[in-house]
Every structure is written in C-alpha cells, then in structure tokens.
Amino acid sequence: MPISLSHTDRMALLDEQLARSLQALAGPSELMDRMARYSLGLISTQGEPTDEQTRQQVQGKRLRPQIAMLVAEAVGGSAAAAAPVAAAIELLHNFTLIHDDIQDRSPNRRHRPTVWRVWSDAQAINAGDALFAVSQLSLLDAAERVPADILQTLIGEFNRCTIDIVRGQVQDLNNEGRSNVTPEDYLEMIGGKTAAILRYSAWAGAMVGGVDRRTADRIGDLGMSIGMGFQIRDDMLGIWSPAEQTGKAAADDLRRRKQTLPVLILRAAANEEDAEWIETNYRSEELDETQVAELLSLLAKYNVEARTAEHVRAEHARSLAILEEVFGDSDQPAVTALRDLVTQLVDRSF
Amino acid sequence: MPISLSHTDRMALLDEQLARSLQALAGPSELMDRMARYSLGLISTQGEPTDEQTRQQVQGKRLRPQIAMLVAEAVGGSAAAAAPVAAAIELLHNFTLIHDDIQDRSPNRRHRPTVWRVWSDAQAINAGDALFAVSQLSLLDAAERVPADILQTLIGEFNRCTIDIVRGQVQDLNNEGRSNVTPEDYLEMIGGKTAAILRYSAWAGAMVGGVDRRTADRIGDLGMSIGMGFQIRDDMLGIWSPAEQTGKAAADDLRRRKQTLPVLILRAAANEEDAEWIETNYRSEELDETQVAELLSLLAKYNVEARTAEHVRAEHARSLAILEEVFGDSDQPAVTALRDLVTQLVDRSF
Helix, strand or coil, X not given: CCCCCCHHHHHHHHHHHHHHHHHHHCCCCHHHHHXXXXXXXXXXXXXXXXXXXXXXXXXXXXXXXXXXHHHHHHCCCCHHHHHHHHHHHHHHHHHHHHXXXXXXXXXXXXXXXXXXXHHCHHHHHHHHHHHHHXXXXXXXXXXXXXXXXXXXXXXXXXXXXXXXXXXXXXXXXXXXXXXXXCHHXXXXXXXXXXXXXXXXXXXXXXXXXXXXXXXXXXXXXXHHHHHHHXXXXXXXXXXXXXXXXXXXCCCHHHXXXXXXXXXXXXXXXXXXXXXXXXXXXXXXXXXXXXXXXXXXXXXXXXCHHHHHHHHHHHHHHHHHHHXXXXXXXXXCHHHHHHHHHHHHHHHCCC | CCCCCCHHHHHHHHHXXXXXXXXXXXXXXXXXXXXXXXXXXXXXXXXXXCCHHHHHHHHCCCHHHHXXXXXXXXXXXXXXXXXXXXXXXXXXXXXXXXXXXXXXXXXXXXXXXXXXXXXCHHHHHHHHHHHHHHHHHHHXXXXXXXXXXXXXXXXXXXXXXXXXXXXXXXXXXXXXXXXXXXXXXHHHHHHHXXXXXXXXXXXXXXXXXXXXXXXXXXXXXXHHHHHHHHHHHHHHHHHHCCHHHHCCCCCHHHHCCCCCHHHHHHHHHCCHHHHHHHHHHCCCCCCCHHHHHHHHHHHHHCCHHHXXXXXXXXXXXXXXXXXXXXXXXXXXXXXXXXXXXXHHHHHCCC
C-alpha cells in the first residue's frame, strides 16, 4: 500500500525541490536570481521575502505539479520521487508565463506587476530563459529515483511538450486580429498552449511512478482532458464571471476583444447580419460598454454559454472515464484526490 | 589511431544532426519551424531554400560545434559521436542570438534582417524558446554513443552553461549607460556571455571523446580562453577594423557607444580632464563624427589598442599552453587543426 501524503506535505516537497533547483542561479549579478524568485512569488521586487498570503496568491493552485505528484502516488509510486519532475513543470510554466506576459503586454500577473514591467522586456526575456534552463536541471535531479532510460524519456518529452506550448503561443499570436479563426483552430491552439503541459504533468507522474508506457500515455490523455476543460472554463470565466471572484471585471475578455472559444462559437453560429456586426465591432483596440453589452446579448441569443459549457462537461466526462478505466473504483487517497480535483475544476468560479 | 575527418565531412555530420533535431518542430503552424530554419540560414523569410553562398554567410565559422568535434577527435574519440552535442551547441547559440537581437534592437544579423524585425518581437521570443527546446533534444541523441551517466553530466553542464550565458546577458544590459563599469566587470560579463559556450564546446567534446573529468575540465579551460580571446578580438575589430572586412563601419562600436573593453581600458587610464570628456560625451544616443574622431585620438593617446591586444595575446598564449599540456607536440590532424584555429582567431580581421 503506497503512502499518500497530505496536500501540505506534497507542496513542502515541491518547495524543497524548487529551492534546490534555484540554487543554480546563485552567483554574480543578483538580478537574474531576483527576477526568477519574484516570478515564483518568493520575494518582492526589492528582494524581500514575501509573506505567506502573497506567496499563496502568486503561486495559485499549483495545479500542474500537484497532478504530477498525485498521479505518481495513485499509480503506486511516491510524491517524493515525482518532486523533481513536478518542480521542473512549475519552473517551465513560470518561464512561459514570463514570456507570455511580454508578448501579450500584460501589466499584471496574479495581482503583481509583471516581470517585464518591473525590469524591462529585455531582462524579462532573460528571466524566462534562465528559468527554462533551471527547469532542465530540476528534471535531472530525478536521476536519484528513476532509471536512466526513463529519465531520458522524461527529458525528451519535457522538451517536446515545450515545443507544443511554444507552437500554441505562436498560433495564439497569429490568430490575433484574424476574423476567420474557427473553433477547431482554437481547440488545436489551446491543446498546445494550455493542455500540453497538463498532459505532461499527468504522464510524467505516471512514468516516475513506474507504470508501463501505454498506461502512462492513457494517463497523459487524462491530463490533456483536464487541460482542455481548464482552459475552456477559463474562457467562460473571462466573460460571465463576476469581478469579485476572478479579480477581473465581468466580460473583460470581450472588452479586450480576445478570441476565446465563446466568441468563436458565436461567430460560427451567427446569421449574416449578426456576423457582420461582430466583424465590424470586434476589431477595435478596446470595446466600449455599449459594444460589450451588445455582444453579451448576442452570446445569449445564440445560447453560447451553454454551448461552451458543453465542451467543459465533455472534457470532465472524459477525465472521469479515464480515471475509472485506469483506477476502477479505487478509494486510495490519491485517486480520490484526483477525482475531486477533476470535478472541482469544472465548477470552479475563480 | 583515431580517424580524423575533413572539415567538410565534419560540417556534413553537423548538418545531418541539425536536420534530424529540427524535425521536432514539424507540425501545425509552419511559422515556428520557419523562423528557426531562417535563423540557421537554411531558408529565406518566405521559406525558400537558400543558396550555398547565403547559407555559408549566415552560418559563419561555426566555431563552437567545430571545436566540440575537433576536441572529440583530438582526444581519440570521433566527430560523429560529438555531432549531437555539436548541433545542440549551435542551436543553443542561435537561440541566444535571436533573443539578443531583440534585446539589443539589432536590425541585422549576418547581413539579413533579424527574426524580430521580420516576424515581431513576440514571435522572435517564441523562435528562441523553441530552438532552446530543440537543442535539448539534440543533446539527447548523444545517448546512442555515450554512457547514460556521462549524458546526464553533459545535459547538466549544458544548462549550467546556458545560465552563465543568460547571466552575462543580464550583466551586459545592466552595464549599458553606466559610467562606472570596470575592465574587470567587463571580463566577468563576457566570461559568461561569450566564453561560457566555448568552454562547454571544448569540454563536452572531450567528455564525449571519453577522457576523465579532470582532463575534460582542463580542455574546458582551453575553450574558455579561446572564448575570451575571441570576444576581445571582436571588440578591437569593432573599433579599428575597416568596413570592407567586418561589414560594419570602422569605429562602429564607438558610434553606438558600446561599453567594450577598449573603452573601459581608456576610462580606467584617462586623466581627469579626458575622463570628464568621455563621461560627458559617451552617453548620447549616438556619437557624431567629431566625437568619434576625438575618442579615437584619446584611444591612441593612451595606447589602448596595444593594451587591448595584450589581453588577446595572453589568451592565445594560455590556449597554446593548455594544448601543449594536454596533447604535447602531437601532430595528429585534429590537434594540429585546433592549434591552427587558436592562432587564426588571434589574427582574424573579420
């Protein structure tokens, strides 16, 4: 019977491994190290340690490393063996966030100024690059617990996953301002940009846990499904969620004329007249409140909220089906935790 | 007696491995792949294959992979076994160039528009990120020829080297516009930004070639020395080289008020009056021709060209000493090629 840790214990293992990996940034020019630790919520722009509340707010749910560690336990391995991989994933994720924020000109990330806004675009590029290198070092620390051939596979897929993420980001930037993006284009794009890293998290947790490659791939599908559902739920929250829960104004994604799934579903469903209105209005730099209201009523007219929710529900069902296929009705704590996590993500309002 | 390949054969092995590694970029969204291949000189912005002349011009001397392969042969291994590492180094180098060009706002690289200028800053960040991931995959291909523990060491040092490069770039950007940068600060900065990758090239070639860690580290010192000499020679060419050889106007680095070693030596040596003139004049966005002429005469007054050349000569001597220490007076082709390379770099005028 494998040992199952508490959430707190798992996160402590993750923090330990992150601290160990970040040591590679020590040395002359404190700035590189500072930017990296700031982005992870560990310190302020001035280098002061953050308080517990800030740290938790910046670190968020830590969904990706959590899934890697839970899966490792669920298949009979240990969260400790998965810690290097989990930390590598979290570092990879933070590297992509830093570069995304430059690309999207996002002024804030998790309620704090983005790295580029504090230290310039040029230095933020460096911060991301450095974190990516650190993530590879973290992965190597798995050598202590994982056979060499498995480790090589983990490293290879880690970098292939990164290529998928970058490809998704290339597509996302390319889609901006295009009016002919289809829901299918969009699903392909988020499959790389958001879901690939969740697939890797689940897959790598399974590999570290010692399952055969076929089972690991199936668990990778679970991660993929979690990732797709997660992103589409995010798209819904960007339009229909009240400000007090997300920290963003309701309909904020519309105001910033983002091409998220609801908008693409609307475009595909709209009659000629409505499509023309959208085509004309959904291109200015920022929509005014009248335009936002009109768009919200069009979304209601075509029942887009329910249609989008259908995608989330489908991914949820797929996730639960894979969990059942692999783990049956096991009541092992890590399996239960995975089931709960999958269900919470569907209904989350933040 | 190890087989020694011709330069052409070595470069063919490198090209083969690069082609193999770049396959990881194939898939939806051709743009990521295109930017990567463009940066390597393989295709035009439109995706057309380049002619041989353009390719050679863009690829330049390919110093770093060349050193890795020559060292592997010199220690008794084969260039073929070093090809994955050599390609990884070339990909890493290209990734850093793409990001450097964004950071430095460089409009051209090797006589062609830079990636950011063709496809935007945002997409150029992606191109660099993707190439960095591909470089890691290339490194993994060494698994076919290198024991697993050595491979892990190669991957670890590759990423530590990347951190050194990024640190150097952080310092370089930080030094811009500062008037109190010392020659020592500068040497530390280029030790990371330019020399670390040459150290890795030589060191990794030796490791792949099968020498013990201590010898490999000594050969790493050789690479470091080559890198330092290379950069300082570059600084000299940026001031005292005629346009027809470098493709840059003479004194171009002064015009762009770069903080290269000659300028820092001048600042450290200047009397109060001259120092004040420099302090006042070496800060505008771009120097005019009168200011450039005055600066050139100050450099002459303090004998800065000879003082800078002294650094290059010292690194050259150190390189030759290490070659002798490790290889004695061996007339093995790869050792001879390394000796020639070291000497050519000191005198190069382009």
